[in-house]
Amino acid sequence: MNYFQIFGFASQFELDVHKLADIYQTLQKKVHPDKFAHASSQEQLVAVKKSTLINDAYQTLKNPLMRAQYLLELRESDQPNEQASFSDNSFLMRQMELHEMLDDVKHANDHEAAILAYAEVLNIGFQGLAVEMHAHLDENTIQSNLLAGNNLRKLKFYQKLRVDLDKLEDQLFNDE
Amino acid sequence: MAYSEKVIDHYENPRNVGSMDKNDPQVATGMVGAPACGDVMKLQLKINADGIIEDAKFKTYGCGSAIASSSLVTEWVKGKSIDEAATIKNTAIAEELALPPVKIHCSILAEDAIKAAIEDYRTKTA
Numbered sequence: 001m002n003y004f005q006i007f008g009f010a011s012q013f014e015l016d017v018h019k020l021a022d023i024y025q026t027l028q029k030k031v032h033p034d035k036f037a038h039a040s041s042q043e044q045l046v047a048v049k050k051s052t053l054i055n056d057a058y059q060t061l062k063n064p065l066m067r068a069q070y071l072l073e074l075r076e077s078d079q080p081n082e083q084a085s086f087s088d089n090s091f092l093m094r095q096m097e098l099h100e101m102l103d104d105v106k107h108a109n110d111h112e113a114a115i116l117a118y119a120e121v122l123n124i125g126f127q128g129l130a131v132e133m134h135a136h137l138d139e140n141t142i143q144s145n146l147l148a149g150n151n152l153r154k155l156k157f158y159q160k161l162r163v164d165l166d167k168l169e170d171q172l173f174n175d176e
Numbered sequence: 177m178a179y180s181e182k183v184i185d186h187y188e189n190p191r192n193v194g195s196m197d198k199n200d201p202q203v204a205t206g207m208v209g210a211p212a213c214g215d216v217m218k219l220q221l222k223i224n225a226d227g228i229i230e231d232a233k234f235k236t237y238g239c240g241s242a243i244a245s246s247s248l249v250t251e252w253v254k255g256k257s258i259d260e261a262a263t264i265k266n267t268a269i270a271e272e273l274a275l276p277p278v279k280i281h282c283s284i285l286a287e288d289a290i291k292a293a294i295e296d297y298r299t300k301t302a
Contacts, residue, residue: 083281085208085288092207095216099237160214 002074003057013071013137017062024058065159068133068152077145082153091154098122098161102168111172118165126158179240180274186244191251194233196220201300206293208285215242215282219289221253221261223297229253229261234289241279245269245286258294 004011007023031050036043060066072079086092101118108114133151136144179187195218198205202222209216215238222231232250236243248269253261269275269283 083210083213085210085285087208087292089207092209092216092218095209095214096207096218096235096237099216157214 003060003070006054006057007061009061011071011074013064013068013134015061015067020058020061024054027054064130065152065155068137068148068155071137072145072149072152075140075145077142077149079146079149086153088150094125095157098125102161102164105165106168106172115165115169115172119162122158122162122165126155126162129155129158179244182248182273183240183244183275186247186273187240190234190243190247192231192233192247193235195235196222196231196233204293204297204300206289206291206296208288208292210281210285213238215239215285217242217246217285217289219246219249219286219293221258221293221297223258227257227259229256229258238285239279239282241273241275241282242285244273245275245282246289248272249286249290253290258297261290262294264290 002011004015006027007020009015009020028051031047031054033044033047033051036047039047060070080086098121101121105111105114105118129151133148133155136148136151196203196205198220200222202224204221204223206219206221207216208219215236217236217238218234220233221229224230232253234246234250236246249264252264264287266280266283266287269286270280273283275283
């Protein structure tokens with residue numbers, strides 16, 4: 001049973017996260033250790049394993065990037081190594097620019113405004129790629145899955161910058 | 177994970193950081209990166225009419241090993257012909273910096289940056 005099937009969902013990107021959370025609670029109650037307090041150690045072990053699986057499935061599916069990654073793995077899409085270098089020059093230029101912009105945020109006079117403006121730039125970039133990836137995943141051909149993987153690697157980069165921005169924000173405002 | 181002394185030295189005192197005008201016909205630019213891990217490396221070479229690399233600059237956003245690998249490469253390529261520079265192997269970079277196995281990809285990125293810059297030069301001069 002794959003992660004989608006555990007929750008009774010079709011194996012596709014589109015997913016109702018509220019429904020996912022509801023089903024997750026229901027499933028976890030069924031395998032809660034309290035229910036197995038008087039069961040055999042064998043049954044307890046099975047319950048723990050199920051609970052772990054349900055939890056892994058939930059954590060993967062609720063995060064859109066992890067869900068996309070998992071879906072591509074299920075489809076056995078042949079993706080390049082994440083550490084392999086990448087020759088999409090325009091995106092590399094964009095990466096360089098986005099890093100430089102983050103450096104500028106550090107040295108801005110008005111940190112709060114600079115952080116907000118940068119977060120908005122990241123948001124726009126992220127949303128655009130997310131829409132593209134969704135469409136490619138829905139198309140579900142060998143070629144479109146490769147393109148979805150390409151979108152996903154770029155999305156991970158945006159997510160990483162988002163984390164870097166949060167760290168910078170903590171630093172800037174803790175020093176003041 | 178501990179960095180080697182050589183990595184720390186290049187990281188703390190990176191050589192040849194900076195940019196050159198990418199539109200200068202003598203300047204070759206190599207951009208490489210691995211988007212998911214966020215590393216991006218720009219290597220620029222100033223190549224004279226005899227095909228000798230007169231100057232090299234880099235700008236890298238990445239971990240200490242990625243910065244050290246690109247810094248080392250700028251030192252190595254200066255004074256070399258582009259054909260000699262093209263023979264620099266990631267294994268030599270990794271060995272010089274004593275990179276641990278998990279950081280070998282940083283040296284590969286630096287080798288790819290040299291190749292990308294030479295490719296850019298050949299396209300420009302073709």
